[in-house]
Every structure is written in structure tokens, then in C-alpha cells.
Amino acid sequence: MAAEPRRKVVGAACEDAHVGDEEDDRDHARSTAGIAFKRASRDMMRLFDSTVRMGQRVFHVVMRIVGPCLVLLALSLIGFVTYTYFWYGFAEMAKEVGQPGAVAISMVGVFLLTNALYNYAKAVMTSAGIPPEFEAELEACKAPPRKCAKCGKLKPPRAHHCSVCGVCVMKMDHHCPWINNCVGFGNYRYFCLFLLFIASACTFIVVVFGVCFEDVIFTWGRRGTRAFRQSVLISFMICASILCAVCMLGGFHLYLVLTNQTTIEFQINMIRRRQCRRNGEFFRNPYDVGRSRNCQEVFGPNSLWGFRWMFPWMALAPTGDGIKYASIDKMLFLAVVSHEEPPLAVFELLDRIYQVLLRYLGEVSEDSLRQNFSTVYLLLDEMIDSGLPFTTEMNRLESIIAPPSAIGKVVQAVSGSSTQVLSDVPLEAAGQAGPFGALSSALGGLTHSHIGGASAEVWWRRQNVAYGSNEVYVDIVETVSCICNGTGNMISGGVSGEVLINSKLSGVPEVLLSLRNPAVLQNASFHPCVRLPRFQRDKALSFIPPDGEFSLATYWIPDTTMNLPFHFAVSVNYHSDHGKVQISASPKMAITMQNKQMLIDKFVVNIRLPASIASANLACQGGSIRFDDESKVLIWNLGKLASQECKAEGTLNYGTDPKDGTPQIPSEEKPTAQLAFVIKGWAISGVRLDACDVSSINYTPYKASRYTTTAGKIEYRIA
Numbered sequence: 057m058a059a060e061p062r063r064k065v066v067g068a069a070c071e072d073a074h075v076g077d078e079e080d081d082r083d084h085a086r087s088t089a090g091i092a093f094k095r096a097s098r099d100m101m102r103l104f105d106s107t108v109r110m111g112q113r114v115f116h117v118v119m120r121i122v123g124p125c126l127v128l129l130a131l132s133l134i135g136f137v138t139y140t141y142f143w144y145g146f147a148e149m150a151k152e153v154g155q156p157g158a159v160a161i162s163m164v165g166v167f168l169l170t171n172a173l174y175n176y177a178k179a180v181m182t183s184a185g186i187p188p189e190f191e192a193e194l195e196a197c198k199a200p201p202r203k204c205a206k207c208g209k210l211k212p213p214r215a216h217h218c219s220v221c222g223v224c225v226m227k228m229d230h231h232c233p234w235i236n237n238c239v240g241f242g243n244y245r246y247f248c249l250f251l252l253f254i255a256s257a258c259t260f261i262v263v264v265f266g267v268c269f270e271d272v273i274f275t276w277g278r279r280g281t282r283a284f285r286q287s288v289l290i291s292f293m294i295c296a297s298i299l300c301a302v303c304m305l306g307g308f309h310l311y312l313v314l315t316n317q318t319t320i321e322f323q324i325n326m327i328r329r330r331q332c333r334r335n336g337e338f339f340r341n342p343y344d345v346g347r348s349r350n351c352q353e354v355f356g357p358n359s360l361w362g363f364r365w366m367f368p369w370m371a372l373a374p375t376g377d378g379i380k381y382a383s384i385d386k387m388l389f390l391a392v393v394s395h396e397e398p399p400l401a402v403f404e405l406l407d408r409i410y411q412v413l414l415r416y417l418g419e420v421s422e423d424s425l426r427q428n429f430s431t432v433y434l435l436l437d438e439m440i441d442s443g444l445p446f447t448t449e450m451n452r453l454e455s456i457i458a459p460p461s462a463i464g465k466v467v468q469a470v471s472g473s474s475t476q477v478l479s480d481v482p483l484e485a486a487g488q489a490g491p492f493g494a495l496s497s498a499l500g501g502l503t504h505s506h507i508g509g510a511s512a513e514v515w516w517r518r519q520n521v522a523y524g525s526n527e528v529y530v531d532i533v534e535t536v537s538c539i540c541n542g543t544g545n546m547i548s549g550g551v552s553g554e555v556l557i558n559s560k561l562s563g564v565p566e567v568l569l570s571l572r573n574p575a576v577l578q579n580a581s582f583h584p585c586v587r588l589p590r591f592q593r594d595k596a597l598s599f600i601p602p603d604g605e606f607s608l609a610t611y612w613i614p615d616t617t618m619n620l621p622f623h624f625a626v627s628v629n630y631h632s633d634h635g636k637v638q639i640s641a642s643p644k645m646a647i648t649m650q651n652k653q654m655l656i657d658k659f660v661v662n663i664r665l666p667a668s669i670a671s672a673n674l675a676c677q678g679g680s681i682r683f684d685d686e687s688k689v690l691i692w693n694l695g696k697l698a699s700q701e702c703k704a705e706g707t708l709n710y711g712t713d714p715k716d717g718t719p720q721i722p723s724e725e726k727p728t729a730q731l732a733f734v735i736k737g738w739a740i741s742g743v744r745l746d747a748c749d750v751s752s753i754n755y756t757p758y759k760a761s762r763y764t765t766t767a768g769k770i771e772y773r774i775a
């Protein structure tokens with residue numbers, strides 16, 4: 057596929073030439089002016105780019121020189137304030153609060169100063185953390201490590217390149233000129249603690265000087281010598297301004313520590329969040345594993361109220377190696393069983409819990425679970441009672457526990473979360489048994505059978521269902537999975553199907569579904585509403601439907617005599633200098649003639665070719681075809697498979713042996729083809745709805761049915 061970019065360039069040149077050949081003079085002038093303008097702006101951009109780059113380089117050099125100066129400046133400021141305190145302040149203070157009082161106050165100051173200086177020294181001298189050189193150490197990372205574009209070394213997650221230091225830094229926060237060092241994985245805790253202690257020390261000076269020398273600072277009163285007054289005033293101002301700056305910076309870093317972001321990630325995440333919001337998605341920082349664990353990642357596994365984390369020489373050091381970070385990726389549903397249980401039953405229950413949460417919360421994410429905690433708690437309590445699956449039927453649950461509403465959330469926000477439990481109980485239930493009766497029934501499960509209005513016999517259906525327009529939709533969805541051999545015959549396979557019903561019927565309707573070939577339902581599992589004796593007797597599905605969407609039956613047909621509604625053939629041959637691939641697909645007329653409304657859509661062929669194929673020249677009639685040389689997969693996207701035959705063919709070019717340059721001919725490797733498609737208006741098992749009768753109602757509902765067959769895992773072995 058190396059030819060691809062070149063062709064693009066040629067195409068662009070042709071376009072330019074074509075524009076130049078335009079006969080109309082005005083158009084011609086305009087287009088030349090346009091090209092000239094484009095060129096000028098391109099040159100301008102280049103100039104601007106090189107200027108910026110130059111500026112950056114100068115800036116980095118300046119930073120390298122300025123860094124040590126700023127460290128000296130910081131130390132001399134601290135030194136000046138300390139000198140003022142002890143040379144002028146202490147004696148004055150002793151006059152006001154007495155010698156012992158002044159000593160006690162000074163001890164606090166010295167303590168804060170020592171800590172600040174200790175953390176400052178540590179922040180300056182500790183390396184921010186340079187990623188290891190060897191690939192083996194980075195192998196444990198989930199994602200393959202990226203390569204740094206600037207220094208060419210491997211970059212673990214959260215590492216960034218510091219242009220001032222000229223190296224990659226693990227969990228890089230920023231390059232701080234005040235410590236002449238990068239702030240990263242290795243010294244972030246010292247940096248944060250330095251901010252904390254320097255802010256405390258400045259507060260200390262501001263308070264002590266402000267209280268003791270109020271008249272000097274605020275009224276410029278005649279007290280002490282001129283040098284005394286100037287020194288105290290300057291120290292006070294230095295500390296007040298440092299305090300303001302550090303409070304802002306420290307507040308930001310407190311937020312970053314709590315949310316487990318670095319300054320760089322904060323910027324990246326802000327952009328991502330905006331993008332996600334635009335796409336209607338929800339963004340979450342994957343490294344945010346809860347406030348206390350986020351703090352422990354920076355300050356080590358120390359308890360918050362033990363305050364040992366403030367003193368790094370005695371606190372436990374942060375665990376972690378700067379390469380791997382705990383992150384939240386997928387949500388897992390876990391069930392703990394005390395003794396041997398049928399595993400499928402447990403999976404079914406977990407799936408049901410997921411479906412219920414999805415319907416209640418709209419999305420199942422960590423945040424949605426946290427925000428609707430009381431609803432989730434009530435649901436789990438209702439679905440699993442004393443460790444046993446209990447009420448798992450959606451409609452039943454909805455009648456017991458109301459979905460979280462916007463109003464409920466406002467009430468919760470205004471009056472605290474305790475009312476949420478009450479607001480989760482539907483109004484009719486609350487009205488029937490009083491708030492506490494409803495509460496106890498919601499929490500304790502089935503105390504009586506009329507909660508929410510569903511009757512005991514038809515517990516899956518809400519009572520008093522009323523619709524303006526009454527409709528019932530039957531959806532038969534089948535998924536075919538099979539392996540076919542070289543001649544196109546099915547070797548193994550089967551069809552899994554599902555009868556989905558969306559019922560919007562008022563009252564308590566009786567529905568009778570009769571199928572033309574009920575034999576397909578031999579291995580079926582039914583919704584509890586289906587009357588099984590009736591089905592066994594006359595093979596008709598009779599039931600009172602739950603309200604809304606539900607799955608009436610799921611079935612599995614192990615059958616290798618099924619007839620796929622299309623012909624598909626593929627051949628791959630390897631000649632001495634190149635390979636040849638031919639694919640063809642066409643609908644089977646016998647089937648399409650019988651089913652006029654049938655439509656084969658989204659037909660995609662994937663062929664995984666041997667690794668020694670370097671590139672391919674492909675052409676097709678219908679759809680689009682391409683060869684992905686990364687994954688060595690040939691992808692033919694046909695779209696709709698209409699009446700005529702679709703063909704694709706092409707040559708495969710072999711890669712050459714790196715040693716002697718001979719082409720590598722794949723010998724015995726037989727590729728396989730995978731198919732994907734959606735067939736509308738047709739069910740492969742031949743299941744057909746004969747009639748759908750709705751009785752014991754006084755209206756005529758609208759009824760509709762739909763058939764769909766989708767491809768599960770379909771594999772063609774190529775001969």
C-alpha cells in the first residue's frame with residue numbers, strides 16, 4: 057500500500073493543473089490569486105512555526121540558567137524573613153508576650169520552617185522519575201508503551217517529555233523553575249508538602265507580625281528604628297504575597313491530588329471531556345480511584361487523621377513504580393456463592409441485574425451507580441433476598457421501586473439523602489400502606505401481593521395500564537453461527553433466536569400467538585407469562601403480556617442443513633511471483649423469489665491473509681474493498697446484496713525475505729473468510745407468525761411483526 061500516499065499527491069497536483077487550465081480569465085485570476093495566497097500563508101505558517109520553535113529553544117536555555125537563580129532567590133527570601141523575625145521581631149515580641157511566650161511561638165515557626173525547608177530540599181534534589189530503558193520492565197503495562205517523539209525512548213503511561221530537562225518524566229506534572237527540577241512521580245509529594253508548609257509558615261508570619269506589629273505595618277507608627285520598620289514591613293508583604301500565590305497553586309494541586317490528575321492530564325482531560333460532551337458521551341478520568349486512594353497514591357498508605365503523611369521522613373512511602381497505575385477500566389459484576397450452584401443461573405441473575413440497572417439508570421457506570429445509590433440498594437435488596445434471587449421481573453420491580461426522577465434528585469439535594477428512600481417508593485404504594493408501610497415493603501420484599509397494583513396471578517403486569525393507541529409488536533430475531541467448508545457446505549452451526557414483544561395494550565389483554573412451524577420452539581425457554589400446558593397441548597403461545605418490551609421466548613436450533621440465502625465463493629491461489637484472490641457473492645434466487653420483502657444488507661467479508669503478504673491490488677464490482685497491511689485482513693464491504701452477482705478479485709504481492717530478497721510464498725497456510733450481514737424480513741429457521749389474536753379487550757389494537765436474521769460467527773474455510 058506504499059503507492060497510496062503518492063497517488064494522493066499526484067491527484068492534488070492534477071487538481072492544481074486543472075484549475076490553472078480554466079478558460080475563464082476571471083476564474084483563472086481568482087484561482088491563481090487563491091494559490092498564491094495559499095502559498096504565502098503556508099510560508100507564513102512555516103516562518104511562524106520556526107520562530108515559535110526558536111523561541112521555545114531560547115526559553116529552555118533561559119530556564120536552565122534562571123532555575124538555579126530562582127532557587128537562590130527563594131532561599132534568600134526565606135532567609136530574609138527568618139532573619140527579620142529573629143533579629144527584630146523576637147525581641148519586640150518578648151516585650152509584649154514575655155520571654156517564654158515568644159519562645160513558644162517561635163518554636164512553632166521553627167517547626168514550620170524546618171519542614172518547609174526539608175521538603176524544599178527534597179523536591180529540588182529528588183529526581184522526578186525517569187522511565188526505565190528496557191522494554192521488559194514496561195511489558196507489564198496494559199497498553200504497549202509509546203515511543204517519545206523527542207528522545208526516542210519508551211514512554212510508560214502518564215509519562216511526558218520535559219523539554220527543559222530533555223528527558224521523559226514519569227507522571228509528569230510540570231517543570232517548576234522555583235525548584236529547578238521537574239515535578240513528577242518521584243517528588244510530587246515533597247512538592248505538595250512544601251506548598252503546604254510554606255503556606256503555613258507564611259500564615260504564621262502574617263499572623264504574628266500582623267498581631268504584634270499592627271501599628272508598624274498598618275499605621276507606620278513611630279516604633280523602633282527605621283531599619284526595623286522597613287524589615288518588618290517588607291517581610292510581612294513578602295509573606296502575604298507568597299501566601300496568596302501558594303494558596304491558589306496549592307488549591308489547584310489539592311484538586312489534582314483528589315482527582316488523581318497531573319497538570320498536563322488536567323488540560324488533556326478538559327479537552328476530552330468537551331469532546332465527549334459534544335458526542336453525548338460521558339468522560340471519566342480512568343486513574344481516579346476514589347479520593348482517599350488518590351491521596352494515598354501521592355502521600356503513601358498513611359491514614360489521613362494520623363497526620364504522618366505530612367512528615368515524609370517518618371511516613372510510609374507511596375507504593376507504585378511510576379509505570380503501572382491503578383485505573384478504572386471496565387465494570388465487573390461479581391456474585392459470591394456459598395456452595396455449588398448452577399453457574400448459568402448465577403450468570404442469568406447478574407445479567408438480569410445489569411438489564412434492570414440499565415433500564416432504571418439509563419447507563420450503568422460508576423457515577424450513575426453512586427448518584428443513584430439508594431435506588432440501586434433498594435433494587436439489589438429486592439432482587440436478591442437473603443441471598444436468593446427474588447423479584448427479578450422488571451415490571452414487578454417498577455411497581456415496587458420508582459425509577460430515580462429529576463424531582464427526586466432535587467428533593468434529595470435540598471433536603472439531604474434520607475428522603476430518597478421514601479421518594480423511591482411509588483406514590484400508589486406509599487398511599488396504600490402509609491409511608492412506613494411502603495418503606496418496609498420496599499425494603500422487606502413481598503409482604504402483601506397488591507403493592508403497586510399488580511395482582512398476584514398476573515404479577516408480571518402492572519395494573520391499570522392505559523394507552524391512547526394500543527399496539528403490539530412481535531419481533532423475531534435470529535442469529536446464525538456456522539462453519540462452512542471449501543465447497544460452501546455447513547459443517548457445524550446453529551441458530552439462536554428470540555421472540556421479542558413490545559406490548560402497549562390497555563387493560564389486561566389475552567394474547568394468542570400461533571406459529572406456522574412451532575417445532576422451532578423445541579429447545580425454547582419461555583417468559584413466565586406463557587401458559588406452558590397450553591403450548592404443550594396445541595403448540596400455541598397463550599399469555600397475558602407484561603407491559604412494555606420483554607423477551608417472550610429464546611430458542612436454539614442445532615441444525616447444519618440450513619440454507620443461507622446467498623452463494624458465496626472464495627479462492628486464494630499462490631503462484632510463484634504473486635497470489636490471486638477471487639471472491640463472489642450473489643443472493644439465491646430460489647429464496648429471494650419466495651420472500652419479496654427480504655433484504656440482505658450490511659454484507660461484509662473479512663479474509664485474514666498470511667503474514668507474508670505485503671500488499672494487494674484489489675478491485676471489485678459493488679461495495680468497497682481494501683487490504684489492511686497492518687493486520688493483513690482483506691475487507692470487502694458490499695453493503696446491500698441485491699439481485700446481481702458481486703465479484704472482487706486482485707493480486708497479492710509477497711513480502712521479500714530480509715536476508716536474500718527472495719519473495720516469501722505462503723505454502724500451506726489456508727486463510728478463512730468471515731462474513732457479517734443483516735437480513736431483514738426473513739428468518740432463517742423458517743419460523744413464521746400465523747396469527748396474533750388479542751382478546752378480552754374492547755378495542756382493536758394495531759399489530760405488526762418483523763423478522764431479522766443476523767450473522768453471529770460465520771466462517772468459510774477456503775479450499
Ligand SMILES: [Zn+2]
Pocket residue numbers: 204205206207208209216217218222223224
Ligand atoms: Zn522524551
Ligand SMILES: [Zn+2]
Pocket residue numbers: 218219220221222230231232237238239
Ligand atoms: Zn523538567
